[in-house]
Structures are given as structure tokens and as C-alpha cells.
Amino acid sequence: MLNLIGIGLNDEKDITLKGLELVKESDYIYLENYTSTLQCSIEKLEQLYGKKIILAEREFIEDGSVIIDQASNSNVSILIIGDVFSATTHISLYLQALENDIQVQIINNASVLTAIGITGLELYKFGKTTSIPFHESKTPLEVIEKNYPLHTLCLLDLVPKEKHFMESSEALEKLFSLGFKKDTKIIICAQLGSKNPTIIYTEAENIKPLNKFPQCIIVPGELHFMEEDMLEKYKI
Numbered sequence: 635m636l637n638l639i640g641i642g643l644n645d646e647k648d649i650t651l652k653g654l655e656l657v658k659e660s661d662y663i664y665l666e667n668y669t670s671t672l673q674c675s676i677e678k679l680e681q682l683y684g685k686k687i688i689l690a691e692r693e694f695i696e697d698g699s700v701i702i703d704q705a706s707n708s709n710v711s712i713l714i715i716g717d718v719f720s721a722t723t724h725i726s727l728y729l730q731a732l733e734n735d736i737q738v739q740i741i742n743n744a745s746v747l748t749a750i751g752i753t754g755l756e757l758y759k760f761g762k763t764t765s766i767p768f769h770e771s772k773t774p775l776e777v778i779e780k781n782y783p784l785h786t787l788c789l790l791d792l793v794p795k796e797k798h799f800m801e802s803s804e805a806l807e808k809l810f811s812l813g814f815k816k817d818t819k820i821i822i823c824a825q826l827g828s829k830n831p832t833i834i835y836t837e838a839e840n841i842k843p844l845n846k847f848p849q850c851i852i853v854p855g856e857l858h859f860m861e862e863d864m865l866e867k868y869k870i
């Protein structure tokens with residue numbers, strides 16, 4: 635049996651009761667350690683779950699062979715920060731399990747893709763999500779421009795095992811070098827889902843490093859007056 639379990643955005647207490655029950659019945663528990671980061675340590679998760687957790691890097695999950703092997707005769711849980719399928723890589727593991735006649739349980743949870751609703755922007759008025767990578771790429775700006783008048787969510791690159799996370803200010807420098815206007819109004823979000831998330835609405839050139847991760851940037855499209863009203867609360 636393979637369990638794909640979303641563990642939410644913030645800390646050990648964000649797992650659902652269904653997720654926790656499956657974890658407690660598992661022989662192997664892997665925490666996917668490359669698409670996002672929590673605000674608590676792995677030890678905190680282990681204490682609450684009462685189980686040993688193995689950190690799993692991209693190659694291990696994407697290859698999938700060890701997991702599929704183990705799941706064919708024992709219970710395996712993969713813990714995914716946020717929601718299960720909001721980073722596409724986990725679909726291939728799901729498919730591999732189905733092809734090998736392994737029973738799969740999916741436990742959904744909150745995702746950054748919906749937590750951004752706190753900004754007041756209508757979720758159904760977002761266009762394609764883009765990622766701003768550490769390496770040079772023109773794609774993010776192309777996506778922002780194509781999306782307009784829809785809003786654009788920009789996810790920022792990270793290497794959790796090296797504790798290396800992109801600051802919004804660094805991501806914006808990359809966009810400026812491609813011609814993104816410095817006075818464009820943007821929204822920065824950090825640690826959504828935590829007790830003290832940071833949400834800032836201002837011109838892109840005003841953004842300083844926050845040293846608080848993970849962060850994302852939203853480039854608003856055309857704003858409804860209700861969206862504008864809510865954004866006023868985050869203005870600096």
C-alpha cells in the first residue's frame with residue numbers, strides 16, 4: 635500500500651487525522667525534501683507521529699523503484715509539504731504504483747496555490763503559475779505578460795537540503811534584468827499558513843530581503859474594487 639499524504643504548509647500539527655492514522659500504520663515513512671519547507675523540524679514531526687521519518691531527495695522519489703518495491707508488500711507513506719499533486723513530480727509515482735497494482739491512498743491538504751486567497755485576490759482570476767529559478771530564464775516574465783489581465787503566482791526556487799531559499803528581492807532583480815518595470819505593484823507572501831505570515835503590497839522596487847521562507851510573489855492583473863480594498867490592508 636502506498637499513501638501520498640499532504641502535510642500542509644506550516645508545522646507538525648497540520649497533518650489531517652486521516653493522514654496521521656495512515657502514518658501510524660506505516661512501515662516506511664518518507665518526507666519529500668525538495669519542493670518546499672516547513673516551519674518545524676523533522677524531529678517535531680517524528681514526536682507527534684511517533685514514527686521514524688526518512689528524508690527523501692528528488693532522485694529517490696522520481697526514480698520510485700525502492701518505494702514501489704516496498705509498497706508491494708508493506709505500508710509506505712510519502713509526506714508531501716502542502717498538497718499532494720501541486721508539484722507535478724508526484725504524479726509519476728502515483729502512475730508507477732497503479733501500473734504495479736499497488737493500492738494508493740491520497741490524503742489532500744492545504745497548498746500555497748489556495749493559501750494565497752488571504753491576499754483577497756480571486757483564485758479563479760489567476761492565470762498560469764510560473765517558477766523563478768536560480769538560473770537565468772525568460773519564462774517567468776513571458777508568463778506574467780501572457781497572463782495579463784489575469785493575476786500571476788510566481789513560486790521561488792529553493793534547495794531545502796542546503797537551506798538555500800530564494801528571496802523575493804532576488805527574484806525581482808531577475809525580473810528587472812528582463813525588463814519588468816520597477817514600479818509595478820506586486821504582492822509578496824512569506825510563510826503562509828503560519829501564525830504570522832508576511833503579506834506585503836507595494837511597488838516591486840521597495841522589496842527588501844525578508845529572511846523568512848518560503849516566499850512567493852504575486853503580480854496582480856486587473857483588480858476588482860473588492861480586491862483593491864483587501865490589498866490596501868497589506869500596503870506599505
Ligand SMILES: C[S@@+](CC[C@H](N)C(=O)[O-])C[C@H]1O[C@@H](n2cnc3c(N)ncnc32)[C@H](O)[C@@H]1O
Nearest residue numbers: 715716717720745746789790825826848849850
Ligand atoms: C513547488 S511549490 C510546492 C507546493 C506545495 N506542494 C504546496 O502544495 O503548497 C514550493 C514553492 O511555493 C511557494 N510556497 C510554498 N509554501 C509557501 C508558503 N507557506 N508561503 C509562501 N510561499 C510558499 C514558495 O515559492 C516555494 O518555493
